Amino acid sequence: MSYFKLLPISLVLLATFNHSAYAAEQLRLPSMSVEGSAGEETPYALPAITLSTPDTGDMIKRLPGANINSNGPLTSAVQYRGLFGDRVNVLIDGVRISQAGPNRMDSPLSYLPSSRVADVALYRGIAPVSSGIETIGGTIIANSKKAEFGAGDEAEFHGNTAAGYAENRNTRYAGLLASVANDTHRFQVAGSVDRGNDLGFGSGTIRPSRQERDTIGITYGFQKLGHELELDIEHHDTGKTGTAALPMDIMYAKGENYKAKFSKELNNGGKINARLNYQDAEHLMSNYVLRTNPVMVNMGSAAMKRNADSDVQSQGYHIDYAQSDWKVGFDGDQAEHNATIYNPDTTAFFIDNYNDVERDRYSVFAQWNNQLNESWNTELGARYSLIQMDAGRVNSNMNPMNMGGMMAMMQSNVNILQTEFNNSDRSQDENLVDLTATFTHKIDEDLDLNFGLARKERAPSYQERYLWLPMESTSGLADGNNYMGNVNLDKETAYQGELGFDWHTQKAAFSPHIFYHHVNNYIQGTLYNANATVNAINHMMATSAVDRTILQFNNVDAKLYGIDANWFVAMTNTWQLDGTVSYVRGERRDTSDNLYRIAPLTARTMLSYVQTTWRVGVEAETVAAQNKVSAENNEQKTSGYALFNLMGNYQATKALTLSAGINNLFDRDYQNHLGGYNRISDNPDIAQGERLPGLGRSVYAGVNFNW
Numbered sequence: 114m115s116y117f118k119l120l121p122i123s124l125v126l127l128a129t130f131n132h133s134a135y136a137a138e139q140l141r142l143p144s145m146s147v148e149g150s151a152g153e154e155t156p157y158a159l160p161a162i163t164l165s166t167p168d169t170g171d172m173i174k175r176l177p178g179a180n181i182n183s184n185g186p187l188t189s190a191v192q193y194r195g196l197f198g199d200r201v202n203v204l205i206d207g208v209r210i211s212q213a214g215p216n217r218m219d220s221p222l223s224y225l226p227s228s229r230v231a232d233v234a235l236y237r238g239i240a241p242v243s244s245g246i247e248t249i250g251g252t253i254i255a256n257s258k259k260a261e262f263g264a265g266d267e268a269e270f271h272g273n274t275a276a277g278y279a280e281n282r283n284t285r286y287a288g289l290l291a292s293v294a295n296d297t298h299r300f301q302v303a304g305s306v307d308r309g310n311d312l313g314f315g316s317g318t319i320r321p322s323r324q325e326r327d328t329i330g331i332t333y334g335f336q337k338l339g340h341e342l343e344l345d346i347e348h349h350d351t352g353k354t355g356t357a358a359l360p361m362d363i364m365y366a367k368g369e370n371y372k373a374k375f376s377k378e379l380n381n382g383g384k385i386n387a388r389l390n391y392q393d394a395e396h397l398m399s400n401y402v403l404r405t406n407p408v409m410v411n412m413g414s415a416a417m418k419r420n421a422d423s424d425v426q427s428q429g430y431h432i433d434y435a436q437s438d439w440k441v442g443f444d445g446d447q448a449e450h451n452a453t454i455y456n457p458d459t460t461a462f463f464i465d466n467y468n469d470v471e472r473d474r475y476s477v478f479a480q481w482n483n484q485l486n487e488s489w490n491t492e493l494g495a496r497y498s499l500i501q502m503d504a505g506r507v508n509s510n511m512n513p514m515n516m517g518g519m520m521a522m523m524q525s526n527v528n529i530l531q532t533e534f535n536n537s538d539r540s541q542d543e544n545l546v547d548l549t550a551t552f553t554h555k556i557d558e559d560l561d562l563n564f565g566l567a568r569k570e571r572a573p574s575y576q577e578r579y580l581w582l583p584m585e586s587t588s589g590l591a592d593g594n595n596y597m598g599n600v601n602l603d604k605e606t607a608y609q610g611e612l613g614f615d616w617h618t619q620k621a622a623f624s625p626h627i628f629y630h631h632v633n634n635y636i637q638g639t640l641y642n643a644n645a646t647v648n649a650i651n652h653m654m655a656t657s658a659v660d661r662t663i664l665q666f667n668n669v670d671a672k673l674y675g676i677d678a679n680w681f682v683a684m685t686n687t688w689q690l691d692g693t694v695s696y697v698r699g700e701r702r703d704t705s706d707n708l709y710r711i712a713p714l715t716a717r718t719m720l721s722y723v724q725t726t727w728r729v730g731v732e733a734e735t736v737a738a739q740n741k742v743s744a745e746n747n748e749q750k751t752s753g754y755a756l757f758n759l760m761g762n763y764q765a766t767k768a769l770t771l772s773a774g775i776n777n778l779f780d781r782d783y784q785n786h787l788g789g790y791n792r793i794s795d796n797p798d799i800a801q802g803e804r805l806p807g808l809g810r811s812v813y814a815g816v817n818f819n820w
């Protein structure tokens with residue numbers, strides 16, 4: 114019962130046993146008498162559970178210290194210990210996905226629907242250097258279900274179906290995996306379909322929050338004599354999906370990801386791992402299809418109908434060699450981004466939002482993991498990365514009719530910024546050095562001490578560097594401010610400390626970790642130095658009586674600290690309690706302000722009643738008020754709340770699990786601090802600029818079937 118070491122037991126039960134698509138033969142069913150109990154494993158993993166939504170973010174939220182910034186139902190962005198966006202290294206099947214959308218509409222998690230997830234995992238605290246380039250905010254992993262090799266040379270046919278339905282506005286999703294395999298070859302086809310209408314809360318509707326996504330992928334695997342090869346092609350297609358916290362909605366985000374993985378065991382006991390990946394994705398967003406377009410109030414209330422067309426091509430590679438205590442390797446990726454804004458009614462109108470933006474990373478690392486003696490284990494790591502960034506020249510035509518007056522003025526102002534940007538030193542290199550030292554000290558059979566120190570660095574994102582016109586394409590910050598990029602930004606450097614223990618017996622476990630991040634040159638929007646040109650553009654583009662605040666990405670100083678823990682208690686053979694607690698505080702060090710969009714103190718507590726083939730549980734999700742908000746970002750406070758969820762699982766046969774539950778049982782109205790503000794002008798249920806409400810009650814049911 115190895116899962117016992119990984120999880121509070123009720124999560125084991127929550128799991129629909131689809132960790133492997135074919136785990137049917139070994140039911141991971143409740144058993145209070147497990148042999149021994151080791152500490153938490155690294156990375157800390159949770160198997161997939163049946164959710165009320167197709168959004169994998171709802172699983173990530175269950176990891177200690179993790180939370181989700183949500184700008185729409187399919188655009189979950191991971192937050193770990195107060196850091197989010199490009200600061201967190203999110204790996205989907207081992208690969209860091211590049212986003213086609215400059216506002217993170219196709220966030221990495223959007224590439225893997227919940228019905229196809231095998232497990233999600235987290236390196237608690239300091240992520241090892243081997244887990245990726247730019248891991249200042251940690252590494253979080255989501256893996257898809259993969260067929261296993263067969264036992265003999267006969268072909269075996271297997272598969273998995275996971276499907277769910279939630280009554281909150283007809284949310285439904287299904288995933289299917291079918292495979293044929295023997296002991297040498299495996300081949301699988303897997304796909305998913307997600308649909309849902311605009312979501313509801315209390316007596317209202319979040320407009321727009323409909324969702325639509327299809328995925329399909331094929332995988333071929335080969336193994337022989339210590340060699341293993343995997344080839345994988347994934348196609349994803351997100352259709353019209355609302356993002357009420359952003360200025361536009363998703364019309365589509367689609368594309369392909371290609372992966373090749375190879376590993377070989379050598380005679381000397383070493384192992385080589387290699388991976389190649391290529392991604393090609395395109396994205397269209399619009400501000401007038403799922404919502405009413407805004408008007409430019411200072412331009413004679415002219416309709417501001419806009420589309421934005423964006424794309425990314427990226428390729429990456431990773432090779433490492435592991436032998437005894439050592440792992441060394443090199444990796445890198447190159448991504449090229451474009452985004453153009455246009456007016457559907459006036460074809461000649463266009464703005465290059467990002468043109469030929471390149472962000473290339475080259476990196477080498479070495480990691481040494483040593484069991485010094487019975488009670489001391491240490492891991493030391495070093496990584497050097499070169500980040501090269503560049504952007505093409507930008508152009509625009511905001512006055513295609515060649516009108517005089519305001520339009521001519523607008524274009525001449527934009528021309529000034531354009532020329533400034535085109536003459537700036539857009540080619541920038543950054544040298545990053547990551548160093549980590551983590552230690553585990555085993556005090557006795559039940560108790561381990563963990564501590565670690567690290568230095569981690571991150572280069573600016575392309576949005577932070579190359580946003581040349583005051584706009585909101587900021588990788589999903591969704592704070593309602595207009596931003597200016599800053600070509601001359603410096604890299605961020607974080608000094609991180611971690612201290613925790615992991616106490617684990619057969620009847621109970623508790624593993625609190627405290628952390629401190631001292632971040633120099635933290636990149637944050639600060640009030641833009643009044644510039645007549647930028648102010649004039651901002652004023653002319655205004656869609657409300659009050660001009661948007663303009664912030665510019667700048668280097669400031671910050672610190673984040675907090676504690677997160679996860680725990681369980683088996684009270685009797687049938688009753689158990691478990692949960693997580695996560696707290697983080699983010700502050701500026703250069704001013705007395707707080708950091709933006711920091712998760713409030715959050716606890717999940719679940720009481721479960723467990724039988725051999727079924728279990729039921731009641732979960733309390735308690736969230737404190739967030740009063741420590743960022744004045745610089747005009748961030749609004751939120752109140753605390755408690756939600757209660759019911760969930761049940763029934764293992765009907767070895768292969769079939771039925772799940773059902775009710776989320777937000779009491780249909781409580783609440784606002785998720787990480788949920789963004791309503792950008793829609795004409796939703797009678799939510800005022801524009803008000804924080805978006807969390808979802809109302811949702812009764813859901815799901816099925817998981819292995820064959």
Ligand SMILES: [Cu+2]
Binds near residue numbers: 217362363
């Ligand atoms: Cu977008």
